[in-house]
Amino acid sequence: MLLTTRLLAVLALVLCATGAPSTISPHVVHESRSNVPRGWAPVRRAEPTMILPLRVGLVQSNLEHLEDFVMDVSHPESSHYGKHWSAAKVAQTFRPTKESADTVRAWLVESGVDPTSVRVSAGGGWLKADVTVEQAESLLGTEYHVYQFGEDDSRVHVACHEKYHLPEHVAKHVDIVTPTLHFDVKPKLGAPQEVALDKRDGVSSDVSAHAVGQPGFGVSFPKTTGTIGTIFNELENCDEQIVPDCLRVLYSFEYIPFATDKNSIAIVEYTPQAYLPGDLDLFFGNFSPSQVGQRPVLESIDGGYDQTEYEGFGENGESDLDLQYSMSLVGPKQTVTLYQAGDLYEGASFGNLLDALDASYCTFEGGDNPEFDATYPDPYGVGYEGPEDCGTVTPAYVMSTSYSYDEVELTPAYEQRQCAEYAKLGLMGTTILYSSGDYGVAGNGGICLDSEGYESYDGTVFNPSFPGTCPYVTSVGATQVNPGASVYEPESACEQVIYSGGGFSNVFAMPSYQKAAVEHYMATYPPSYSDGTYNTSGTSRAYPDIAANGANYVVAIDGEFSLVYGTSCSSPVSASIFSAINDARLTIGKGPIGFINPTIYTPLFMEAFNDITTGNNPGCNTNGFSAEPGWDPVTGVGTPNFAKLVGLWLALP
Incomplete structure (x- = not known):
C-alpha cells in the first residue's frame, strides 16, 4: 500500500x-x-x-436560440418585426x-x-x-x-x-x-523564395488557386454561348435576348428612388474577378445612356482592387454581368457599392468578407483565418501587406453574391459557423442573396456524389450547394422566357445552357419558416426517387427560396456583347428589386426588410410572387425535381412581382 x-x-x-x-x-x-x-x-x-x-x-453563446432571435425580428407577425439589432448587441449576445x-x-x-x-x-x-x-x-x-x-x-x-x-x-x-x-x-514557409511561383509575374500558384474568384476553381461562374453581333433591345425579342427592359416588364419593376442617401446595396466580387470600365460604358451606352461614366463605389477588402492585368470572360464575365444589371436596374440615383475582396496574389473567400463585415467574426487581432480564407498581411511578400480588414465595412442593406461551393467540398462545422454569421447579419437588417447554382441537382461542373459520399462524374446522388443551403440566406434559382414566348407569358424553370440549382441540404436542418411550403410540395408532388438519391428525411433545409430570369442575358464583356446564362444573373437582379423595396420603406420612415425568408414563405407574400409551374432541374442522370404550383426545389416560391411586393412590405411595421 x-x-x-x-x-x-x-x-x-x-x-x-x-x-x-x-x-x-x-x-x-x-x-x-x-x-x-x-x-x-x-x-x-x-x-x-x-x-x-x-x-x-x-x-x-446562445446559438441554440439563433432561429428564435432571427424570427423575432423577421417574421411579419412578430411584434418586434423590423427592430433589428445593433452590431454591439450581436457581439455581446453570441x-x-x-x-x-x-x-x-x-x-x-x-x-x-x-x-x-x-x-x-x-x-x-x-x-x-x-x-x-x-x-x-x-x-x-x-x-x-x-x-x-x-x-x-x-x-x-x-x-x-x-x-x-x-x-x-x-x-x-x-x-x-x-x-x-x-x-x-x-x-x-521560410523565405518568400521557397514558395512555388508560376509564370504570372510571381503569382503563387498555391495561393492564388484558392481564391473564390479564381476561374475554374471549385465555384460557380456564369456561362456563355459566345459573342453576338446584333442587339435586338425590343420586348418582342426577350425570348432570345434579355436586356433591362425585359426584366422590368417580367417583374413589374418600375421605380424612381427617393431615399438614396439612406439606402445601400452591394455586389460582392472576389479578385481576380473584376469589371472593365469600358464594358460598363458600352452597356450603359446601349441600355442606360445617363449612366455612361458612372462606376460602383469601391469598398476594398484585403487589398481588393479593379484589376486589369488579366482579362477575358473568366476574369470579367461575372463582375461585368453583376454590375451592369444591378446598376442599370436601380438607376443612376442609387449608388451601388462593390465589395471587392482580396488582392491578386492571395485572393479571398467568404470568410474574408465576413471578417470585414463583423469584427466579432475575425479569428484574431487584425483578422485572419488561414483555411479557405486568405491571410493578410500577405505572408509571401508579393501582395497586399496591410492588416486584414476586420469589422471595417458597414454591411449594406442588400448584398448579392454569385459564387458557391458544393456542400461536400467543405466540412459541416465550417459551414455551420459561417451560416450562423449570415444569421447575425440578418439580425442587423441585411438581406443576403446567393445564387443557387447552375447544374440542377448536381454540383458545380455537373458532378454528383457516389453512394459513399464522394464526388464523382459517374455518381447518381444529388450534390447540394453552399452557402445557398444555409437557412439564413436567400437562395436564388433561375427561370427563362420560353423560346417563342412573349415576355408577358409565364416563365418556366431555366433549361437553356444551365439548370436552376435546387434540392435538399445534407448539412442544415429545415427552418421553421419553410416547413409548411416544403411539406405541401412533398405530399402533393412527391419525387419518385429512392432514399439514396437525395436527403429524403423531410427535415433538411430545402432550396432555392426564390428565382429570377437566368438565360440569354446581353452583357458587355471585353469590348463585345455576349449572351450569358446562370443564377449569377438571377441574384443581382433580385437584389435590385429588394433594394427598391427598401428605398420605398426608408422614404416613409421605416427600416429595411432585412432577412426576408420568414416573410416570403407566408401565404400572403407567396401570392405576390409569380408562381413557376413548368420545367425541371436535371442532373445526376435524372430529371431532377419539377416546378409545380407553390414552392418547389427548382424555383422556390417564384419570381418577384415588385408592384405587389412593395405594397405588402410598405404595410408592415
Missing part, C-alpha cells in the same frame, strides 16, 4: 514536470470527413517541424463564455504549448497558437499529410487525415479547429 502511494506520488511529479494534462478525460472524434475534394490526393506525411497556425473556434476560453487555453498549455503564444481574438471567438505538425498531431490525435491537386506539384495543401479528436471536456467548448480537414490551409 505504501509502495503504491509512493509510485502515485512519483507519477504525479513526472506528469507535472512533463507538462501533461492535469485534467484527464477521454478523447472523442470532434470532426471527420469520409472523402477529400475531387482532384486531391495525399502524397506524403507532413514534416514534423512544419509550423501550423492552429486556430480553435470557441462555441458561441460572445463565447470565459469558461470556454479558459478551458481551451488550459488544455493547450497543459499539453505543452507555450502559454505566451496563446492569444484570444478581438471578438473573443478564437484562440490562436502556432504549433508544429508534431505538436498538432499529439493535441488532436491525428496525422497530417501533404495533399496534391492532380499532377501539379505546385498546388499542395496540408490537412489531417479523415478525422481529429479532442478531450471530451474540451470538445463541448469548441466549434471547430483549423487547420484540420479543410483544403485551403497555407502552412508557414
